[in-house]
Amino acid sequence: MKKSSNWSFNYNGNNDFYKQDCLDFLRDTDFQSFSQYGKLVNRRYIEAKRIYLFDSYFRNFLQEILERLEVFLKKSTADALTIGYNKSIYIFEDDDLYYSGQSKYCKENPKRQDLVLKTKYHLSRLVLEKQDDAIISKQINQYGVVLPWTVFRLMTFGNLASFLIALQPEYRNKVAAHISSVLNQEDKIPAKILLSWCNALRYLRNICSHNGRLYSRLHHTLPAFHRSDRELLEIDLDNDGKTLLDFLQNYNMIN
Structure with a gap:
């Protein structure tokens, strides 16, 4: 997500702050559906998750x-x-x-x-x-x-x-x-x-x-x-x- 699709997991300068949260979240969440929300917020993970x-x-x-x-x-x-x-x-x-x-x-x-x-x-x-x-x-x-x-x-x-x-x-x-x-x-x-x-x-x-x-x-x-x-x-x-x-x-x- 980060390297190929430019998703952001940044928080206070930490570029991988939400990485583990994302891994846990996507274990039981369909990525294709979730990615629609990412497109609405410039692929900022935490904002996409909140909207989802x-x-x-x-x-x-x-x-x-x-x-x-x-x-x-x-x-x-x-x-x-x-x-x-x-x-x-x-x-x-x-x-x-x-x-x-x-x-x-x-x-x-x-x-x-x-x-x-x-x-x-x-x-x-x-x-x-x-x-x-x-x-x-x-x-x-x-x-x-x-x-x-x-x-x-x-x-x-x-x-x-x-x-x-x-x-x-x-x-x-x-x-x-x-x-x-x-x-x-x-x-x-x-x-x-x-x-x-x-x-x-x-x-x-x-x-x-x-x-x-x-x-x-x-x-x-x-x-x-x-x-x-x-x-x-x-x-x-x-x-x-x-x-x-x-x-x-x-x-x-x-x-």
């Missing part, structure tokens, strides 16, 4: 918040769609969820057909992958299907975002209205905003889950701005609102 450790702490902190948001969004979607649903057809097979009279959402639209088929396939796959689970097998034996709220519990953030995209506008709006039910009129969350937030949260969750770097990173899957928040947000114009601070400011409505 802070980023690790912050990822874990965000992971807890994102998990709570995920549970809330899955429960809210399940409640919005299942409360009052009284058809005999299994809800995930009900074409009314996915198709409407609009040309973009009609059954004759090949793109819509493909999206709906993929959605139903992924939902079936979720169940098949968990078929040995005691709760899943019990429900299949008792009802012939897995209960809708159990299916929602199985979903990942990505599954949920994809499912909301597959819904036709009436049901998508129903989910957004259910989530917004406790908010003032000016703070209601439109379905389009909800879709954007779910997709952006999925993206952020994936970074945290795979130990990706958050520090000094510009994000490219961004949440849309809610109309009532625009005046409150302070966007870094040089970075076009892509920093993590700008990213997270959009979620005060859900919180």
Whole structure:
């Protein structure tokens, strides 16, 4: 690191002060991931280590918040769609969820057909992958299907975002209205905003889950701005609102 890549281990004139600390640290830390932080601080070891450790702490902190948001969004979607649903057809097979009279959402639209088929396939796959689970097998034996709220519990953030995209506008709006039910009129969350937030949260969750770097990173899957928040947000114009601070400011409505 020192001879080939010009890393600095200097402290008060001692050029190898942090050498042993580095050797100990890298015994259980991936150097390729760590080196990204070094590039941000001119390969000064101790500064890179501090940023790395802070980023690790912050990822874990965000992971807890994102998990709570995920549970809330899955429960809210399940409640919005299942409360009052009284058809005999299994809800995930009900074409009314996915198709409407609009040309973009009609059954004759090949793109819509493909999206709906993929959605139903992924939902079936979720169940098949968990078929040995005691709760899943019990429900299949008792009802012939897995209960809708159990299916929602199985979903990942990505599954949920994809499912909301597959819904036709009436049901998508129903989910957004259910989530917004406790908010003032000016703070209601439109379905389009909800879709954007779910997709952006999925993206952020994936970074945290795979130990990706958050520090000094510009994000490219961004949440849309809610109309009532625009005046409150302070966007870094040089970075076009892509920093993590700008990213997270959009979620005060859900919180």
